[in-house]
Amino acid sequence: MTPRTRERALLAALFGLVPLIFVFTVLLPSRKRMEAKQARMRIITARLDALPAIQPLSPLERSLLADPRARWRTRIPLLVTDADRFAQYQRVVSGLQGAWKGQGVALQGVRASLDVLNGSFSLPGDLGHPDLGLPVRDTSATGQVQGWVLDARIGGKPDRLFQAMASLAWVDPLLEPVGIRWESTPEHTRQFLLLRNLYLAP
Amino acid sequence: MPKSLAKTPVTLLIDDQGAGLYLESGQFLGLMPAADPVLGLRAAWIPALRELVAAGTEVQLLLDQSGLLVQCQEAPSLNAREIRDVAIRVFAAETGAEDLECAGAQDADPLAGGGQVLWLAAQPRGEMHEWIGAIQGAGLVPAWAMPFQRALLQGLDSLWDTGPVRLVLAVTPSRVGHLCFFQGRSLALQRSFAFPADGTEAEELAYEEVSRLLQFIKQKNRELSFHSLEVLGLPPFSAGFQARVRSALGMEVRMLAPVLWPVLVEGLGKERGRKDGLNLVPLEIQEAGRLRLFKGAVWAASAALALVFLTGTLFLCSQELILQGEVDRSSQLLALRESRTTEEARTVDARVPLLRVKLAEQRQGQAVTGLSRLGTWIFQPPQGIQLEKVEILQLPGDRVTEGFTITGLAFTERGFSVGPLAQYVLDLNRQAGLTLEPVAEATISDRVVAGQERHLDQLAITRFTLKGTFR
Numbered sequence: 165m166t167p168r169t170r171e172r173a174l175l176a177a178l179f180g181l182v183p184l185i186f187v188f189t190v191l192l193p194s195r196k197r198m199e200a201k202q203a204r205m206r207i208i209t210a211r212l213d214a215l216p217a218i219q220p221l222s223p224l225e226r227s228l229l230a231d232p233r234a235r236w237r238t239r240i241p242l243l244v245t246d247a248d249r250f251a252q253y254q255r256v257v258s259g260l261q262g263a264w265k266g267q268g269v270a271l272q273g274v275r276a277s278l279d280v281l282n283g284s285f286s287l288p289g290d291l292g293h294p295d296l297g298l299p300v301r302d303t304s305a306t307g308q309v310q311g312w313v314l315d316a317r318i319g320g321k322p323d324r325l326f327q328a329m330a331s332l333a334w335v336d337p338l339l340e341p342v343g344i345r346w347e348s349t350p351e352h353t354r355q356f357l358l359l360r361n362l363y364l365a366p
Numbered sequence: 367m368p369k370s371l372a373k374t375p376v377t378l379l380i381d382d383q384g385a386g387l388y389l390e391s392g393q394f395l396g397l398m399p400a401a402d403p404v405l406g407l408r409a410a411w412i413p414a415l416r417e418l419v420a421a422g423t424e425v426q427l428l429l430d431q432s433g434l435l436v437q438c439q440e441a442p443s444l445n446a447r448e449i450r451d452v453a454i455r456v457f458a459a460e461t462g463a464e465d466l467e468c469a470g471a472q473d474a475d476p477l478a479g480g481g482q483v484l485w486l487a488a489q490p491r492g493e494m495h496e497w498i499g500a501i502q503g504a505g506l507v508p509a510w511a512m513p514f515q516r517a518l519l520q521g522l523d524s525l526w527d528t529g530p531v532r533l534v535l536a537v538t539p540s541r542v543g544h545l546c547f548f549q550g551r552s553l554a555l556q557r558s559f560a561f562p563a564d565g566t567e568a569e570e571l572a573y574e575e576v577s578r579l580l581q582f583i584k585q586k587n588r589e590l591s592f593h594s595l596e597v598l599g600l601p602p603f604s605a606g607f608q609a610r611v612r613s614a615l616g617m618e619v620r621m622l623a624p625v626l627w628p629v630l631v632e633g634l635g636k637e638r639g640r641k642d643g644l645n646l647v648p649l650e651i652q653e654a655g656r657l658r659l660f661k662g663a664v665w666a667a668s669a670a671l672a673l674v675f676l677t678g679t680l681f682l683c684s685q686e687l688i689l690q691g692e693v694d695r696s697s698q699l700l701a702l703r704e705s706r707t708t709e710e711a712r713t714v715d716a717r718v719p720l721l722r723v724k725l726a727e728q729r730q731g732q733a734v735t736g737l738s739r740l741g742t743w744i745f746q747p748p749q750g751i752q753l754e755k756v757e758i759l760q761l762p763g764d765r766v767t768e769g770f771t772i773t774g775l776a777f778t779e780r781g782f783s784v785g786p787l788a789q790y791v792l793d794l795n796r797q798a799g800l801t802l803e804p805v806a807e808a809t810i811s812d813r814v815v816a817g818q819e820r821h822l823d824q825l826a827i828t829r830f831t832l833k834g835t836f837r
Contacts, residue, residue, distance in 0.1 A: 171661070218711075239726070322745040343760055
C-alpha cells in the first residue's frame, strides 16, 4: 500500500467511518434514550393532568368536621331502624311546631308518610315538650339520600305561609319547602305548606 | 546578521559566484560558505543556514549556475507526468547523463506550433541533493527550485509588454548579467556574463554583448527585428549609451526596473502559484512535502471532527441530563400529587356529608326565597280578582323551579270582567323568572240587565285557570 493510498484510506476512515461510529454509538442511542425519557415525561404529564384538582379544606370546614357535636351532623340523619324513623318523625313534627309557635304560626295538622309511618292528623293544641331526648344518628358519607314530604296545614292568612317558610332555617331536621296548596271556598280557607325532609337510608 | 522572520520564505540565489540568501523583500541575509573540502557542502551550509534562518522556514532556490540546463520547445498539450518524462528523455539524450533532476512546465503560446511552449530544466542530481540536504539539515523546508530565466520571464509579464520578441538584459544582485532573447513564451537564446560595477565599463560590455547576440540571431533569422532593449537590475544607462544603441542597433533602451529582485520574486510567486509550475525540487521531496501538508490537513480535520463530535456528544449529554432532571422533577411532583390526592380523597370522603348538608341548606334557602317571592306575587292580585285555589309545587330537577296553578274569579261592578284578569296576567308576566303558560281556561259570563245598573254585582264574572313556572 503506497503512502497516498494509505492516506486516502485514513481519510475515508476518518470522514466516513468515524461519523458512522458516532451516529451508531452516540447519536442513535442518545436519541433512543431521549425518546424513552420523552415518552415517560408524556406519561407523567398525562397522569398529572388526570389527577383531580381538589380544593383543600377551609379552616371553617376543618372546624365543622372536627366538631362531633356540630349541628350539621344531625340535619340529614342516617335512619337505619324503625325507631330511627319514628324518632325522626317526632323530631320533624315537634321541631316544626316548636319553631313556628315562637313565630306565631299555627300548625293545625299534618299529613305525611315516612316508610312504615302514615300520619294524618290535626293538631288542635300544643304537643308538649318537643324534645324527648331521642338519640339521633349522625349523617354519613355512605348512605343513600332519600326524602319524604310532609303537608303542614297552617292557620291564618297566606302571610303565615311565608312566615312559616322563613323560620324553617331554625328547625334542626332539614326541611325544604317544595310547594304550597291554598284553597278558599265560601265555607272555609285552607292552606298547606309542603315540606321535604331529607334522610339517609343505609 | 539578522535572522529571517519566522516562517517567511527565504530565497537562495545560486549562481557561479556562490549562493546568496535573500528575504522576499530583497534584503540580503548572507552568502553561503564554500563547501568544506573534507566534510562537503552540507557541513558548511547547515550552521550558516541555522544562524541566518529560523527553523521551519521555507526555502526557494533560484538557480542560475552554469550546470543548470534550460531548454524550450514547442509542443502539444501534455500532462505533468508526460512533461517530466519528456524532460528526462531530452536531457538524457543531450547530455548522456542520467543523474539529472528534471522538471518542466508548459505555457500556452498561440505563436508556437502545437499552441504550447514547453520549458524544460535539469540540474545535476548530486548538487541538488547537497543543497536540499543542507536545507533539510538546517531544519528548513525546501519548497521550490526553478531556473532564474523562468522566474525572469514570469516576472516580466507584469512589466511593460513590448511584443512577441523581447531582448532583455537583466543583472542579478550578484552582478551576473543575463542577455535573454524571448520569442513569445519561449527562451530562444541566452548569454550570461559577469557584469562590471563600473558604469562605463558596464555600458561597453552591455553594448558588445547585445550587438554580438543580435549579430548571431540575425545570422540565423534575418526576418527578426528588435525594437527595444529591456534592461532590469541596473540604474539608467547614460544618454550617450542609449543614443549609441539607437543609432547603431536601431533599438530603444527601456529601463524597466532598476532593481531585479522584486521581478524575480514575483516570477517565483507566479510559478509557485501555478498548479503545474516548474519545480526542480526532487519529486520524492515534493511528495513528502505534499504528504506533510496532507497529514497536517488530515490532523486538522481530525481535530475539527473530534471537536465537533465531542461538542455534539456533550450537547446530547447535556440535553439528556436536562430532560432527565425534568423527568425526575415531574416524577417527584407526580408522587407528591398522588400522595396528596390520596389524602385529598380522604378529605373529600370526610367532606361529602358536610357538603351534602351545605348543598341541601343552600337549596332550602333558594326554595324559601323562590316560593316566598312567587307566593307574594300570586297572593297580591289586583282589585277584582278573587283567588279560589292556588297550588305551587316544586318541579323535579337540580335547579329549584316552581310550577303553579291558580284558579279564581275576576269580576267587576261596572264594565268588562276580563279587565282585572288582564291586569293580573300582566302583573304576573312582569315578574322576572316567571313564565305563564297560555291561558287554558277563561269562562266569561258578563251580563248587564237594562234598568238594573245598580245591581251589577256578580253579574260580570270571568272564571279562570292560570298555569306557569317560576325559576
